[in-house]
Amino acid sequence: MALTVGLRPLTRALLRPWARVPGAALGRPAAGSGDGVRCFGSPRVLVEPDPAAVGVAVMKMRNPPVNSLSLEFLTELLISLEKLENDKTFRGIIITSDCPGIFSAGLDLLEMYGRDPAHCAEYWKAVQELWLRVYLSNLVVIGAINGISPAGGCLLSLSCDYRVLANNPKYAIGLNETLLGIIAPFWFKDVLVNTIGHRAAERALQLGFLFPPSDALQVGIVDQVVPEDQVQSTARSVMAQWLAIPDHARQLTKNLVRKPTADRLLQQRDADIQNFVRFISRDSIQKSLHVYLEKLKQKKG
Numbered sequence: 001m002a003l004t005v006g007l008r009p010l011t012r013a014l015l016r017p018w019a020r021v022p023g024a025a026l027g028r029p030a031a032g033s034g035d036g037v038r039c040f041g042s043p044r045v046l047v048e049p050d051p052a053a054v055g056v057a058v059m060k061m062r063n064p065p066v067n068s069l070s071l072e073f074l075t076e077l078l079i080s081l082e083k084l085e086n087d088k089t090f091r092g093i094i095i096t097s098d099c100p101g102i103f104s105a106g107l108d109l110l111e112m113y114g115r116d117p118a119h120c121a122e123y124w125k126a127v128q129e130l131w132l133r134v135y136l137s138n139l140v141v142i143g144a145i146n147g148i149s150p151a152g153g154c155l156l157s158l159s160c161d162y163r164v165l166a167n168n169p170k171y172a173i174g175l176n177e178t179l180l181g182i183i184a185p186f187w188f189k190d191v192l193v194n195t196i197g198h199r200a201a202e203r204a205l206q207l208g209f210l211f212p213p214s215d216a217l218q219v220g221i222v223d224q225v226v227p228e229d230q231v232q233s234t235a236r237s238v239m240a241q242w243l244a245i246p247d248h249a250r251q252l253t254k255n256l257v258r259k260p261t262a263d264r265l266l267q268q269r270d271a272d273i274q275n276f277v278r279f280i281s282r283d284s285i286q287k288s289l290h291v292y293l294e295k296l297k298q299k300k301g
């Protein structure tokens with residue numbers, strides 16, 4: 001089945017592979033700075049230069065209540081990342097959350113439940129694009145994971161160069177798709193395998209493990225676990241270590257390591273979208289999503 005993807009103009013401009021965002025939509029000097037410091041804020045994505053680290057931007061996700069990756073939120077993240085990537089002032093980004101206790105609840109289930117195929121296709125394309133942009137970023141990307149991080153939230157974390165997780169037993173991380181009755185796409189799986197190895201990934205994916213911090217560190221899904229109030233400072237120290245390496249050597253090496261994984265998706269993006277749309281549109285999958293969403297509601301009592 002050939003799929004015609006009707007993209008909205010903003011999304012269309014953004015989601016061409018490696019598209020350049022037209023105009024200077026969001027890039028502007030920080031209010032009152034007058035010193036050339038740039039700030040790429042948007043309603044859901046707060047981006048500020050780190051006052052304590054030259055060349056480092058802190059990107060805070062603010063899509064309450066749970067930073068679910070809706071189409072609009074993904075679009076804003078993409079715009080901000082594109083701006084940072086193009087601004088030679090920055091060499092690194094720390095990605096963190098502004099929603100207490102939640103890094104990201106992952107993909108927005110409401111973008112996949114009860115939606116028509118064209119919408120699902122547009123949504124999936126944005127998900128692909130965010131992954132490619134973070135995974136292949138020329139910048140050093142450090143995840144300062146200050147909350148729970150299931151499924152798509154875990155993918156975002158795994159796409160960073162280094163992950164620092166706050167030591168709170170509630171802050172579990174993992175690809176829990178099977179618990180929802182869905183499956184992690186091959187590129188989610190590839191990134192997990194690359195990170196924790198084949199056997200550990202096999203178990204984690206099938207059982208939908210959400211690892212609490214100590215287990216997350218042991219299996220290697222995160223690189224460091226630190227007290228909650230030290231997540232930012234640790235991310236900053238790690239960033240300094242990564243920025244001590246000449247950019248060109250680090251970037252070429254990153255590309256060497258990551259390109260084969262990204263290429264697997266780049267070579268079949270349209271087919272991947274079609275697979276997703278077919279899969280998510282099945283009655284049985286829609287039912288599973290319905291049951292899961294009801295569970296989330298009932299949890300509230």
Ligand SMILES: CC/C=C\C/C=C\C/C=C\C/C=C/C(=O)SCCNC(=O)CCNC(=O)[C@H](O)C(C)(C)COP(=O)(O)OP(=O)(O)OC[C@H]1O[C@@H](n2cnc3c(N)ncnc32)[C@H](O)[C@@H]1OP(=O)(O)O
Nearest residue numbers: 068105106107108109110150151152183185275276279296
């Ligand atoms: C051939 C195959 C081809 C392709 C593959 C096909 C399919 C695979 C597709 C996609 C892979 C999926 C990836 C994902 O990321 S799926 C999302 C997984 N996320 C989760 O399981 C997390 C669910 N949420 C929670 O567990 C809790 O909300 C959380 C622990 C994060 C926070 O708990 P808290 O008690 O603080 O808040 P809640 O009251 O639960 O939630 C508040 C509010 O937010 C809504 N909510 C939560 N998560 C989501 C979400 N992911 N999407 C949309 N909305 C979400 C929740 O329902 C509440 O709403 P409301 O009742 O209206 O206030």
